[in-house]
Amino acid sequence: MQTCIYLDNNATTRVDPEVVEAMLPYLSEYYGNPSSMHSFGGQVGKVVKQARQQVAALIGADDSEIIFTSCGTEGDNAAIRAALQAQPDKRHIVTTQVEHPAVLNVCKQLETQGYTVTYLSVNRQGQIDLDELAASMTGNTALVTIMYANNETGVVFPIEQIGLRVKEYGAIFHVDAVQAVGKIPLNMKTSTVDLLTLSGHKLHAPKGIGALYVRRGVRFRPLLVGGHQERGRRAGTENVPGIVALGKAAEIELAHLAATTKKQKQLRDRLEKTLLETIPDCEVNGDVFDGKLRKNRLPNTTNIGFKYIEGEAILLSLNQFGICASSGSACTSGSLEPSHVLRSMGLPYTTLHGSIRFSLSRYTTDAEVDAVLAVMPSIVERLRALSPFNNDQADWLQGREETLAHR
Ligand SMILES: Cc1ncc(COP(=O)(O)O)c(C=O)c1O
Numbered sequence: 001m002q003t004c005i006y007l008d009n010n011a012t013t014r015v016d017p018e019v020v021e022a023m024l025p026y027l028s029e030y031y032g033n034p035s036s037m038h039s040f041g042g043q044v045g046k047v048v049k050q051a052r053q054q055v056a057a058l059i060g061a062d063d064s065e066i067i068f069t070s071c072g073t074e075g076d077n078a079a080i081r082a083a084l085q086a087q088p089d090k091r092h093i094v095t096t097q098v099e100h101p102a103v104l105n106v107c108k109q110l111e112t113q114g115y116t117v118t119y120l121s122v123n124r125q126g127q128i129d130l131d132e133l134a135a136s137m138t139g140n141t142a143l144v145t146i147m148y149a150n151n152e153t154g155v156v157f158p159i160e161q162i163g164l165r166v167k168e169y170g171a172i173f174h175v176d177a178v179q180a181v182g183k184i185p186l187n188m189k190t191s192t193v194d195l196l197t198l199s200g201h202k203l204h205a206p207k208g209i210g211a212l213y214v215r216r217g218v219r220f221r222p223l224l225v226g227g228h229q230e231r232g233r234r235a236g237t238e239n240v241p242g243i244v245a246l247g248k249a250a251e252i253e254l255a256h257l258a259a260t261t262k263k264q265k266q267l268r269d270r271l272e273k274t275l276l277e278t279i280p281d282c283e284v285n286g287d288v289f290d291g292k293l294r295k296n297r298l299p300n301t302t303n304i305g306f307k308y309i310e311g312e313a314i315l316l317s318l319n320q321f322g323i324c325a326s327s328g329s330a331c332t333s334g335s336l337e338p339s340h341v342l343r344s345m346g347l348p349y350t351t352l353h354g355s356i357r358f359s360l361s362r363y364t365t366d367a368e369v370d371a372v373l374a375v376m377p378s379i380v381e382r383l384r385a386l387s388p389f390n391n392d393q394a395d396w397l398q399g400r401e402e403t404l405a406h407r
C-alpha cells in the first residue's frame, strides 16, 4: 500500500501500534460477550471496565459517566436527542454556524419537527460573540450544543465561559469535543459541560468507536434502545476490541499529552510561519487578530488561504509529492459549495476557494514539515501562473459573491 506524508490528522489518525497490540486478543482468543454469565465472557467485561476508567481519566470524569458509542456522530446524535427528551416542554436549541454536520444536520432535522434553532454567527477569526449567545438564550432553551474546537480551522471556543451563561438559563450544555480530546487537557470535574462527545479515530484508536460523557445527575434517554448494555444507556453488544483500543489510546494520550502537543505546536508554527513568509498573498484562517497569532487554536491545525487559486488544485499537486492535506473549502460532492465554516467567517471569495488545512499528529516529523515547505512555494507559483484569475477578475468575483450573498 502507498505511504505518505500524512498531514490530515483532523480527518483521521494512524492507529498507534500499541493500541493495535492491545486490541488484537479481543478479535481472536477473547471473543466472549461481556454480558454473558460465564467467566469466559466475564473476563472480557473486566477489560471493558478498565477501558472505561482509562477514557474517564483522560477527560477527568468518573467511569460511570462514560458511555461507549460507535463514533462521534452517534455521540452527537445521542446527546442532542437525550437533552431534548429530558425537557419535553422546551423547544429551543442554540448552536453555531460552524458545527460539524453531525450536529448541524441533526439541528436542521429538528427544525422540521417543531424546534427552533439559533445558529450563532462567528467573526472573521472564527469566534462566537458571547453577547449574541446570551441574547439568544430564553427560558425555552433546552440545549446549547457547541463544539470545543473546529475541525477545519482548529479554532477553540471559550467553552467554560459559554457554559456559565448556559447554566444561568438552566439549559443542558453539550460539547462536541471530537477534535479537542487528546489535543487539549480536559477536566470534567471542574467543568460546566453536561454532555461531551469524543471519537476514537481522531486520537489514534480505530474507526468505529467513540464515547459520550454524561455528567452524573443529567437525565439521559438512550438513542439506541434494546438490551441493557451500557447500563441501559446504549443498547447493542459492545465493540470490545474497539473499546479496549479506545481505552489504550486514551491512556497513551493522557501520559504524553503535554509533550506531544508542545512538539506538534512547534512544528505547526514553523510550517505556518515559513509558508506565510515564503509565499505571497496567503493568510491563516481563524485566530488571527491584528496580524498577531492568538492562542485559542488547536496545537496541530493550520488552515491557510492561498489567494487566486483553487484549494483542490493545491491538494492534487501535494498528492503528487505524496503529501496528504485537505481542503478547508471541501466541495461537498456535486454541489461545489465551499466550506460552510470559512463562509461563516466571511472570508473573501478568493481566499475561501484557495484554502487548505494541514493537521499534524504526534507522528509528524521535522523532515515531513521540511518536505511540505520545499514544495509549496513552487506549487502555488505554478498554479497562480496557470490561473485564469488576475486581481481584476478576483475583485469582480468578490463583488459578485457579495451581491449573491445579499439576495
Ligand atoms: C468536530 C467533529 N465532530 C464530529 C465528527 C464525527 O466523528 P465520527 O467520524 O467519529 O463520526 C467529526 C469528524 O470529522 C468532527 O471533526
Ligand code: FES
Binding pocket: 310, 311, 329, 330, 331, 336, 337, 338, 339, 352, 353, 354
Ligand atoms: S470550487 Fe470548491 S472550493 Fe472552489
